[in-house]
Amino acid sequence: xxxxxxxxxxxxxxxxxxxxxxxxxxxxxxxxxxxxxxxxxxxxxxxxxxxxxxxxxxxxxxxxxxxxxxxxxxxxxxxxxxxxxxxxxxxxxxxxxxxxxxxxxxxxxxxxxxxxxxxxxxxxxxxxxxxxxxxxxxxxxxxxxxxxxxxxxxxxxxxxxxxxxxxxxxxxxxxxxxxxxxxxxxxxxxxxxxxxxxxxxxxxxxxxxxxxxxxxxxxxxxxxxxxxxxxxxxxxxxxxxxxxxxx
Amino acid sequence: xxxxxxxxxxxxxxxxxxxxxxxxxxxxxxxxxxxxxxxxxxxxxxxxxxxxxxxxxxxxxxxxxxxxxxxxxxxxxxxxxxxxxxxxxxxxxxxxxxxxxxxxxxxxxxxxxxxxxxxxxxxxxxxxxxxxxxxxxxxxxxxxxxxxxxxxxxxxxxxxxxxxxxxxxxxxxxxxxxxxxxxxxxxxxxxxxxxxxxxxxxxxxxxxxxxxxxxxxxxxxxxxxxxxxxxxxxxxxxxxxxxx
Numbered sequence: 001x002x003x004x005x006x007x008x009x010x011x012x013x014x015x016x017x018x019x020x021x022x023x024x025x026x027x028x029x030x031x032x033x034x035x036x037x038x039x040x041x042x043x044x045x046x047x048x049x050x051x052x053x054x055x056x057x058x059x060x061x062x063x064x065x066x067x068x069x070x071x072x073x074x075x076x077x078x079x080x081x082x083x084x085x086x087x088x089x090x091x092x093x094x095x096x097x098x099x100x101x102x103x104x105x106x107x108x109x110x111x112x113x114x115x116x117x118x119x120x121x122x123x124x125x126x127x128x129x130x131x132x133x134x135x136x137x138x139x140x141x142x143x144x145x146x147x148x149x150x151x152x153x154x155x156x157x158x159x160x161x162x163x164x165x166x167x168x169x170x171x172x173x174x175x176x177x178x179x180x181x182x183x184x185x186x187x188x189x190x191x192x193x194x195x196x197x198x199x200x201x202x203x204x205x206x207x208x209x210x211x212x213x214x215x216x217x218x219x220x221x222x223x224x225x226x227x228x229x230x231x232x233x234x235x236x237x238x239x240x241x242x243x244x245x246x247x
Numbered sequence: 248x249x250x251x252x253x254x255x256x257x258x259x260x261x262x263x264x265x266x267x268x269x270x271x272x273x274x275x276x277x278x279x280x281x282x283x284x285x286x287x288x289x290x291x292x293x294x295x296x297x298x299x300x301x302x303x304x305x306x307x308x309x310x311x312x313x314x315x316x317x318x319x320x321x322x323x324x325x326x327x328x329x330x331x332x333x334x335x336x337x338x339x340x341x342x343x344x345x346x347x348x349x350x351x352x353x354x355x356x357x358x359x360x361x362x363x364x365x366x367x368x369x370x371x372x373x374x375x376x377x378x379x380x381x382x383x384x385x386x387x388x389x390x391x392x393x394x395x396x397x398x399x400x401x402x403x404x405x406x407x408x409x410x411x412x413x414x415x416x417x418x419x420x421x422x423x424x425x426x427x428x429x430x431x432x433x434x435x436x437x438x439x440x441x442x443x444x445x446x447x448x449x450x451x452x453x454x455x456x457x458x459x460x461x462x463x464x465x466x467x468x469x470x471x472x473x474x475x476x477x478x479x480x481x482x483x484x485x486x487x488x489x490x491x
Contacts, residue, residue, distance in 0.1 A: 010339070014338055014339055017338045018337070018338070088300065088334065089334050092298055093323050093348065094352065095351050247300070
């Protein structure tokens with residue numbers, strides 16, 4: 001535990017010095033919220049809806065940080081450490097892959113938590129968005145989305161052959177999910193054909209769960225997305241630890 | 248009595264080209280053992296196969312009676328390693344790197360005194376990337392000693408150090424040796440080998456061409472200095488020699 005805390009403290013400092021996660025996980029979601037707030041104000045989600053467009057957008061925007069940290073930050077930092085031979089040095093110490101990966105995962109979880117709080121405050125304070133759904137259920141789903149996204153990232157970072165490949169795979173996962181899962185562009189504004197494609201992205205399913213919890217919508221078909229994401233987490237996390245490469 | 252390091256018949260080849268052939272040696276507690284050879288002779292491959300970071304094709308290596316690949320976490324509580332290349336996180340400071348290393352061990356040696364001992368006091372707050380080559384080299388020797396190890400592996404330990412710093416490093420290592428530290432090192436400097444090593448092993452194209460004490464090495468050659476003997480054994484004393 002002492003090793004975990006010391007490494008977390010140092011690695012968090014290093015991550016903050018890097019600034020990129022501060023921009024992509026903290027600033028970007030807040031800016032998105034402000035833009036949508038200015039554009040839509042307190043307009044209803046659709047004619048006759050009893051929740052506003054912003055209320056519906058909040059859960060989606062709150063996942064931008066998860067996406068940035070999980071599928072961009074995590075794989076890049078792990079493959080960078082391998083490329084720089086930091087993992088090789090750690091290999092001849094008592095540190096294990098679980099410790100190394102968990103420290104990084106917790107750092108990105110902290111970014112996501114800070115981002116969630118800031119996005120919510122922005123929405124509530126400046127645009128009067130109220131949270132009508134179930135907070136515990138929302139947080140539960142939020143953690144589930146985080147676990148599944150982070151496990152994808154750890155798998156990519158853990159097994160990518162080199163940092164160029166990791167960067168490429170991360171971009172291939174990150175940008176489509178950021179744009180088409182509804183995290184930035186509202187899912188509801190997409191044409192039906194695009195929505196069908198978006199449904200294949202795990203983050204889309206996660207955002208649907210979050211919306212259901214947030215807006216207190218009927219949660220008819222939550223079982224399937226939950227199962228898919230839980231399975232994804234177990235498989236990807238398992239692969240990333242089993243096939244972890246030091247060099 | 249069990250040997251601190253026991254290497255038997257290690258073989259390793261890359262894409263069919265042998266890099267290491269039938270390497271065997273033992274090192275007892277408190278001994279300093281030197282692996283010598285030209286660039287590409289297989290020193291680093293030998294170290295990595297012994298440490299388990301590369302898997303040998305055949306043969307075995309045991310450190311403190313354990314298998315380095317299987318008992319990794321247990322062995323590296325008690326063994327320090329300095330690799331040739333220094334690897335560190337972007338923007339990390341000396342203190343942060345030392346703290347992050349120290350926290351991994353159950354009974355570490357305090358890093359502040361190690362930094363002072365190797366002439367790096369006052370550098371704790373500096374980013375590692377801003378250290379000079381020699382300072383970085385000394386920092387990575389510090390990292391290898393932070394575990395308070397029983398055995399330490401040092402790959403080209405004083406490359407890039409000035410004369411004063413080399414002497415300081417030697418002096419400190421000899422003190423630790425007296426306290427029972429076992430050392431395996433590679434070096435290109437014969438004065439260093441003479442100053443530190445009890446026994447040595449000369450590699451040429453992955454094969455052991457001689458193994459023994461410094462005086463045995465000199466005696467087994469037609470020369471009377473270690474450097475000449477070394478060059479004689481590695482076949483590098485004359486340029487024509489290689490034109491086979």
